[in-house]
Amino acid sequence: MAEEESKTVxxxxxxxxxxxxxxxxxxxxxxxxxGDWRSQRPIVEAAKCNKCGLCWLYCPDSALKPLEDGYYExxxxxxxxxxxxxxxxxxxxxxxxEEEA
Amino acid sequence: xxxxxxxxxxxxxxxAAKMADVDVVAAYPITPQTHIVERLADMVANxxxxxxxxxxxxxxxxMSACSGASVAGARTFTATASQGFFLMHEVLYWVSAMNQPVxxxxxxxxxxxxxxxxxDYSDAMTARDTGWIxxxxxxxxxxxxxxxxxxxxxxxxxxxxxVMVHLDGxxxxxxxxxxxxxEQEEVDRFLPKYQHPFALNPDKPMSYAxxxxxxxxxxxxxxxxxxxxxxxxxxxxxxxxxxxxFGRYYSPIERYKCExxxxxxxxxxxxxxxxxxxxxxxxxxxxxxxxxxLHLWRPFPFxxxxxxxxxxxxxxxxxxxxxxxxxxxxxFSEVRxxxxxxxxxxxxxxxxxxxxxxxxSVEQFEEMIDRGREIAEKGSKEIFETIGIRG
Amino acid sequence: xxxxxxxxxxxxxxxxEFLSSGHRACQGCGLAVTIRLALKTLGKDTxxxxxxxxxxxxxxxYPDTAxxxxxxxxxxxxxxxxxxxxxxxxxxxxxxxxxxxxxIHSVAIAGDGATNDIGVAALSGAxxxxxxxxxxxxxxxxxxxxxxxxxxxxxxxASTSTxxxxxxxAGQTTQKKNMVEIVAAHDIPYVASACPSYPFDLMNKVKKxxxxxxxxxxxxxxxxPTGWRLAPELTxxxxxxxxxxxxxxxxxxxxxxxxxxxxxxxxxxxxxxxxLQGRFRHLSEQEIEKIQKRVNEQYAKxxxxxxxxxx
Numbered sequence: 039m040a041e042e043e044s045k046t047v048x049x050x051x052x053x054x055x056x057x058x059x060x061x062x063x064x065x066x067x068x069x070x071x072x073g074d075w076r077s078q079r080p081i082v083e084a085a086k087c088n089k090c091g092l093c094w095l096y097c098p099d100s101a102l103k104p105l106e107d108g109y110y111e112x113x114x115x116x117x118x119x120x121x122x123x124x125x126x127x128x129x130x131x132x133x134x135x136e137e138e139a
Numbered sequence: 140x141x142x143x144x145x146x147x148x149x150x151x152x153x154x155a156a157k158m159a160d161v162d163v164v165a166a167y168p169i170t171p172q173t174h175i176v177e178r179l180a181d182m183v184a185n186x187x188x189x190x191x192x193x194x195x196x197x198x199x200x201x202m203s204a205c206s207g208a209s210v211a212g213a214r215t216f217t218a219t220a221s222q223g224f225f226l227m228h229e230v231l232y233w234v235s236a237m238n239q240p241v242x243x244x245x246x247x248x249x250x251x252x253x254x255x256x257x258x259d260y261s262d263a264m265t266a267r268d269t270g271w272i273x274x275x276x277x278x279x280x281x282x283x284x285x286x287x288x289x290x291x292x293x294x295x296x297x298x299x300x301x302v303m304v305h306l307d308g309x310x311x312x313x314x315x316x317x318x319x320x321x322e323q324e325e326v327d328r329f330l331p332k333y334q335h336p337f338a339l340n341p342d343k344p345m346s347y348a349x350x351x352x353x354x355x356x357x358x359x360x361x362x363x364x365x366x367x368x369x370x371x372x373x374x375x376x377x378x379x380x381x382x383x384x385f386g387r388y389y390s391p392i393e394r395y396k397c398e399x400x401x402x403x404x405x406x407x408x409x410x411x412x413x414x415x416x417x418x419x420x421x422x423x424x425x426x427x428x429x430x431x432x433l434h435l436w437r438p439f440p441f442x443x444x445x446x447x448x449x450x451x452x453x454x455x456x457x458x459x460x461x462x463x464x465x466x467x468x469x470x471f472s473e474v475r476x477x478x479x480x481x482x483x484x485x486x487x488x489x490x491x492x493x494x495x496x497x498x499x500s501v502e503q504f505e506e507m508i509d510r511g512r513e514i515a516e517k518g519s520k521e522i523f524e525t526i527g528i529r530g
Numbered sequence: 531x532x533x534x535x536x537x538x539x540x541x542x543x544x545x546x547e548f549l550s551s552g553h554r555a556c557q558g559c560g561l562a563v564t565i566r567l568a569l570k571t572l573g574k575d576t577x578x579x580x581x582x583x584x585x586x587x588x589x590x591x592y593p594d595t596a597x598x599x600x601x602x603x604x605x606x607x608x609x610x611x612x613x614x615x616x617x618x619x620x621x622x623x624x625x626x627x628x629x630x631x632x633x634i635h636s637v638a639i640a641g642d643g644a645t646n647d648i649g650v651a652a653l654s655g656a657x658x659x660x661x662x663x664x665x666x667x668x669x670x671x672x673x674x675x676x677x678x679x680x681x682x683x684x685x686x687x688a689s690t691s692t693x694x695x696x697x698x699x700a701g702q703t704t705q706k707k708n709m710v711e712i713v714a715a716h717d718i719p720y721v722a723s724a725c726p727s728y729p730f731d732l733m734n735k736v737k738k739x740x741x742x743x744x745x746x747x748x749x750x751x752x753x754x755p756t757g758w759r760l761a762p763e764l765t766x767x768x769x770x771x772x773x774x775x776x777x778x779x780x781x782x783x784x785x786x787x788x789x790x791x792x793x794x795x796x797x798x799x800x801x802x803x804x805x806l807q808g809r810f811r812h813l814s815e816q817e818i819e820k821i822q823k824r825v826n827e828q829y830a831k832x833x834x835x836x837x838x839x840x841x
Contacts, residue, residue, distance in 0.1 A: 047593055058236075058351075061592065062337070064345065064595065065596060066593065067589075067590070068596075070554070090538075095536075096563055096726070098555060098559045098560075098765075100566060104545065115551070116551035118557040119557060120762040120763055124763060162619065162622045162628075165618075189622070190622060193614060193618055195611060196654065197651060197655070200655055201611075203652070204615035207613060207616040207619065209615075210616070211619030332628070339602075344597070344600045347603065348602060350586065350587045
C-alpha cells in the first residue's frame with residue numbers, strides 16, 4: 039500500500055490503495071497493546087528464579103523480556119495473562135494474580 | 140530478419156512465451172490447450188527456453204504456482220481452457236488484486252455439461268469481473284502478438300496486472316496459419332526485464348494479502364477498478380510502439396469497411412474472418428454494412444466503441460456465448476449498456492450462435508445481418524435471438 | 531546465523547523475534563509458540579505462505595502485521611502450490627543470474643483443515659514434484675478459526691461444532707487422518723511430527739527440514755486451549771501428555787526410514803490426556819478404553835517400523 043501509514047484506516051482514500059493488498063511495514067502489530075486483554079498477570083519472584091529461560095521460550099506473545107542480568111521481566115504491554123510461564127517454570131517462581139478491576 | 144512460418148495457434152502461443160523468455164510455466168493439460176504446454180515442455184527440455192516448468196496437479200494449483208512465482212519476481216505464463224479455467228476461478232481474483240502480471244492463454248472451450256471440447260466463449264465470460272486485462276485474438280498472428288505485447292502491458296509499472304489472451308479452441312489452437320515471427324533481438328528491445336516493485340525479498344519484508352475489514356475493502360477495490368481502466372492508455376501506447384517496431388498496429392476495436400455504414404456487425408474471435416467475407420459480399424452488392432471486431436474486452440473500450448458506431452443506426456452484436464436466463468450474450472449486454480446513455484438513436488441487436496465449435500458459414504453471417512436489420516426495424520419477441528440453432 | 535542467542539544447555543535459541551508481540555492470537559495459543567520458535571530457527575531469509583485459518587488473520591489484520599519476514603496469505607487450499615511457485619521462481623531467477631545466489635527458505639505454514647482436507651491435493655502434488663520447500667502443518671485438530679468445526683484431523687470422540695455431543699451421536703465418529711504417514715508415502719527427504727511442548731526437538735526438526743534439499747514436512751500438534759476447552763496455562767502441559775500417552779508420538783521419517791524421538795518404556799494412560807480437555811468430557815469409560823486400545827495398536831505399529839528401520 040505504499041507509505042501511507044501516517045493516516046488511520048478510516049482516513050485512507052482509494053487513491054492511497056494503489057497496492058492495497060501489500061502491507062509494507064513489518065511488525066507493525068507492535069502498536070496493539072494486547073496487555074489490556076488479560077484478567078491475570080504474572081509475578082516473578084527473583085529469589086526463586088534460576089534464569090533457565092523456559093518462561094521466555096514458551097511465551098506465545100514474546101511477552102517476557104530478557105534482561106541484562108539474565109532474569110526475565112514480563113512485558114505487561116503485551117502479556118495476555120495465559121499463565122503458561124507460571125506452569126512451565128521449574129522453580130515455581132512465577133505466580134498468576136488477578137488483575138484489579 | 141523476421142521470418143514468416145506456418146504455425147498452429149498453440150505453437151504461436153508457445154513461441155511468444157519463449158521469445159519473451161518466461162521464467163516459470165506452471166500448467167495442467169486440458170484439451171484444446173495441450174499443444175501449448177507440450178511445445179513449452181519440449182522447448183525447456185531442449186534448452187531452447189530456460190524456465191522452471193512446473194507440471195502441476197490441477198489448474199487451481201497452476202494459477203497458484205504462477206501467483207507465487209510472479210510475486211517472487213519471475214515472468215510467468217500459463218494456459219488453460221473451459222473446465223480448467225473454472226477450477227482456477229478464485230485464484231484469478233487473487234492474481235489481479237495482488238498486482239501479479241501473469242500472462243495466460245485461454246483456449247476458449249464450451250462449458251460442460253454436455254461434456255465437450257470445442258470452441259465458444261462461455262469460459263471467457265465467467266472471468267469478466269476478475270480484474271484481468273483481456274484480449275480476444277482472431278488469428279494465430281494475433282495470438283503471438285497479443286501474448287508478447289501482453290507481457291509488456293501487464294508488467295508496465297503503471298499497470299502491474301495479469302493479461303488473458305482468449306483464442307478459439309481448435310479453430311485457432313490446432314489450425315496452421317502463417318505467422319510472422321520477429322527477431323529475438325527486436326523482442327528483447329521491446330520487452331524489458333520484469334521487475335515487481337514489491338517482489339518477495341527477505342531484506343525488505345512485507346506482508347501480502349492481509350485480511351481487510353469493511354473499513355478499507357471498498358477503497359482497495361475502487362483503486363483496482365481505476366487501475367484496470369487506466370491500463371487501456373498503457374495498452375494503446377504499447378501497441379503503438381509494437382506497430383512502429385514490428386509493423387502490425389492493434390487497437391481495442393478493429394474497424395473493417397465501416398465507411399458510411401449505417402449497419403454494423405460486431406464480432407469477437409476467429410469467426411470475425413468469416414464475417415469479413417460476408418461484409419465483402421454485401422458491400423459488393425452495394426449494401427452499407429461494416430464490421431467491428433472487439434479485441435480488448437477488459438478494460439472495456441468505451442471511447443473506441445462510441446467512435447466506431449458514430450455513424451451507425453444499427454449495431455448487430457454476434458456472441459459466441461450465452462448467458463442462461465439473461466439478457467443475451469454478455470458482450471451484447473455490455474455493448475447495449477455502454478451505449479444506452481450515449482446514443483438514444485441506435486438500435487443494438489443481439490444474436491447468439493456457433494456454440495461449442497459449431498461453424499457459421501458466410502451465408503449465415505449474411506443472414507445474421509439481414510435478420511439483425513429486420514429486428515432493428517420491426518422488433519423481436521425476444522430480447523436476443525439465436526442463429527443456426529435448430530427448432 | 532547472525533544475532534544474539536540464549537543458551538539452553540547445548541541448544542542456542544536466537545533472541546530475534548520474527549513474530550512481533552501485538553498479534554491477536556488467543557491466550558495460550560500453541561500455534562503462536564510454534565510459529566515463534568520455528569521463525570527463530572529459520573531466520574530472516576524466509577518466505578512464509580499461510581492459507582486461511584487462525585494465523586491468516588491473527589498475525590495480520592489491516593493495517594497491522596506481526597510478521598517480520600516476508601509473509602503472504604494464500605487461498606485455503608493452495609499454499610503448497612503457491613510456495614512451489616515461489617521456490618521455483620527464486621531458483622530459476624538465480625540460475626538465470628537475474629538475482630544473486632542466496633539461501634531463501636520457502637515455507638508454508640498451514641492448519642490441519644488446509645492440509646488434511648482442502649489442500650491435500652496441492653500438497654501431494656508439491657511433494658511429488660520435489661520442490662525445495664518446507665511445509666509445516668499446525669494441527670489444532672479442527673477448523674478453529676471459524677469456530678471449531680471438525681476436520682479430518684479431529685481425533686475420534688472429540689466434540690466440535692459439527693460433531694457435537696447429541697443424543698444420537700457424540701463427537702467425531704471417524705479416526706484422525708494420519709497425515710504424517712500419507713506424506714511419508716511420498717518418499718520425500720524429511721517428514722517429522724513435532725510439538726511445541728518439546729521445543730528443542732521442534733526447532734531441530736525445523737532446522738533439518740529447512741536445510742534438506744527437496745520437500746520437507748513437519749506435522750505439529752499445536753494445542754488450542756480455546757477449541758479444546760482447556761485452561762490456557764496448560765497448553766504446554768497438554769502437548770507433553772499427548773506425547774507421553776502415545777496419542778501423538780514424536781518421530782521422523784527420512785526417505786522411508788523411521789526413527790522414534792521420544793520412546794517411554796511405559797506410556798501414560800490416555801485418560802490423563804483426555805480428562806483435562808472439555809472436548810472429551812462426554813466420553814464414557816468404554817469409549818476411553820477403545821481409544822486406549824487404538825493408541826496402543828498404533829503405537830506398536832510405529833515402534834515396529836522404527837525397529838525395522840534401525841535394523
